[in-house]
Structures are given as C-alpha cells and as structure tokens.
Amino acid sequence: MTDRNDSAEPEHAEERKRESPGRRSDPLSSLDPVAAYERRTSRIREEIARNRRGExxxxxxxLAVALAAVIGLWVLVLFVL
Structure with a gap:
C-alpha cells in the first residue's frame, strides 16, 4: 500500500512551479477582478489539496469555544447539580 503523501508531493511541487514570483509586483493586478478571482480560486484549490493530504x-x-464548553459543563455538574 502506498502512502498518500508520496503521491501528493509531486503535485505540490508542480503547483509551486506554476506560481511566478513576479505576479504581485504589478500594482494594477490588485484592482483586476479577473486576477483576484484567479488568486482566490487558486488559494481555495491549494487549501483543499492540503486538507486532502492531512495538513x-x-x-x-x-478550540477555545470547545474548551470553554467543557469547563462550563464540568462546573455545572460539580456545583449546580
């Protein structure tokens, strides 16, 4: 059986190669709605790929809300009931 990280790693390396380091140097690219859409979709795709790899x-x-709920329930059980 192969490890999922081994199969996903070359894909991740290819994604890095596609990104050109000079894309953000253009000040008008931040105002271009097409470029903004492409950046957003690429960020979403990268996040989905990271999540599938287990990252x-x-x-x-x-986590803070879950901790507060557990402590609140614990205090409720100890002192109220």
Whole structure:
C-alpha cells in the first residue's frame, strides 16, 4: 500500500512551479477582478489539496469555544447539580 503523501508531493511541487514570483509586483493586478478571482480560486484549490493530504488545522477560536464548553459543563455538574 502506498502512502498518500508520496503521491501528493509531486503535485505540490508542480503547483509551486506554476506560481511566478513576479505576479504581485504589478500594482494594477490588485484592482483586476479577473486576477483576484484567479488568486482566490487558486488559494481555495491549494487549501483543499492540503486538507486532502492531512495538513488541515482547527482554528484557534473553535478550540477555545470547545474548551470553554467543557469547563462550563464540568462546573455545572460539580456545583449546580
């Protein structure tokens, strides 16, 4: 059985090659709606690829809310019930 990271790594390397380092140097590219759409879709595709490889992370605020809920339930059970 092959590891999923081995098969995904060459794809990731190709994605890096496609990005040209000089794309952000043009000041008008930030005003171009087509360029903005392309940047957004490429960021979304890259995030989906990272998540499929298992490189996803849980946002800090979600972890904080979960911790507060667990502590709140614990305090509720200990002191109220």
């Amino acid at each position: 996803y992370t849980v946002p800090t605020w979600v």
